[in-house]
Amino acid sequence: MEKYGYKFSFGPWNIHEGADPFGPPVRPTVAFGDKLATLKELGFDAMQFHDDDAVPDLDNLSAAEIKRQAEAMKRMLDDLGLVAEFVAPRLWEHPMTIDGAFTANDPAVRAYALERTKKTADIARYLGTDLMVLWLAREGTYLREAKDAVRATHQLLEAIDALLEYDPALRIIIEPKPNEPMDLAYIPTMGHALALGMQSRDPSRVGALVESAHAVLAGLDPADEMSFALAFGKLWSVHLNDQNGLKFDQDRSFGSVDLRRAFNQVRVLEENNFREVGMVGLDVKALRTQPAELATKHLRNSLRVFLRLVAVVRSLDKTRIDELRQARDYEELDWLVLDALMKNE
Ligand code: XUL
Numbered sequence: 001m002e003k004y005g006y007k008f009s010f011g012p013w014n015i016h017e018g019a020d021p022f023g024p025p026v027r028p029t030v031a032f033g034d035k036l037a038t039l040k041e042l043g044f045d046a047m048q049f050h051d052d053d054a055v056p057d058l059d060n061l062s063a064a065e066i067k068r069q070a071e072a073m074k075r076m077l078d079d080l081g082l083v084a085e086f087v088a089p090r091l092w093e094h095p096m097t098i099d100g101a102f103t104a105n106d107p108a109v110r111a112y113a114l115e116r117t118k119k120t121a122d123i124a125r126y127l128g129t130d131l132m133v134l135w136l137a138r139e140g141t142y143l144r145e146a147k148d149a150v151r152a153t154h155q156l157l158e159a160i161d162a163l164l165e166y167d168p169a170l171r172i173i174i175e176p177k178p179n180e181p182m183d184l185a186y187i188p189t190m191g192h193a194l195a196l197g198m199q200s201r202d203p204s205r206v207g208a209l210v211e212s213a214h215a216v217l218a219g220l221d222p223a224d225e226m227s228f229a230l231a232f233g234k235l236w237s238v239h240l241n242d243q244n245g246l247k248f249d250q251d252r253s254f255g256s257v258d259l260r261r262a263f264n265q266v267r268v269l270e271e272n273n274f275r276e277v278g279m280v281g282l283d284v285k286a287l288r289t290q291p292a293e294l295a296t297k298h299l300r301n302s303l304r305v306f307l308r309l310v311a312v313v314r315s316l317d318k319t320r321i322d323e324l325r326q327a328r329d330y331e332e333l334d335w336l337v338l339d340a341l342m343k344n345e
């Protein structure tokens, strides 16, 4: 498979049981080893991890046991010629973090969150990656008056600084999202993520990740969110997927809702040599209706769409685009793009 110099990843949560808030699982759990085999078979290069994907039940394990299990996971990856892209702390499931982790009003919860995330940093190191993704799931409110938003912003910064200090080799990638599970999240957009990183004790070690669906949920264009981060050399990963309007976070297959929007994401990644900086993560989920034995096609489709769009972007006549921009003939430019998207191979 021609991959145009890109590396691809997904996470174990992208092969899932299909439960939703109104119904139970509809597919059996797939063992982690089988997910790794699928990843390899489909032509992906790396696995993304939540800390407890690598080391289940880590809250109840000693430091030595965490190290042992993480190193065993690293060997499993090595054996398949795969790597870990990043590790993310799962800070949204523990009963203590019901109302936030780093921004909880209770100092005992904030202390737990920091200790847990230091363990995540250890696991990342054992897995051979310097990248930690922070999706700040419960850092926000259901009720506006429930927390002090100024204080919360400083608490997020303190947590980031503490982690940068804890591991001098660690790089942190902030993944913004405007809502879900909270009604209103404190870091909803790329602008928020970058501002926070720039204020940290070592801005060179804080970057960002754009997830297409999260940008759409914020009412923004994912390609522009990516471009804003690219302009400052801060786009270190992406979670490509798709989203049909302002609903729950759908994690639809890349390009399946809006192919033009997908094209523009690939275009800005191509034009800014993203492949030299980061991997292409596909944070997609199979439709709930998909039968178990067919529930990896969303990953296959997303990868195919990305690669087909790279070919489309590379086929475009750049000189012609410049001419049309100068002539302000955007209708012809529109046709140039539509024609390229509708051409058969
Ligand atoms: C949640 C989401 C997460 C992060 C990793 O919407 O996208 O899976 O990507 O914690």
Ligand code: MN
Binding pocket: 175, 211, 239, 283
């Ligand atoms: Mn994501």
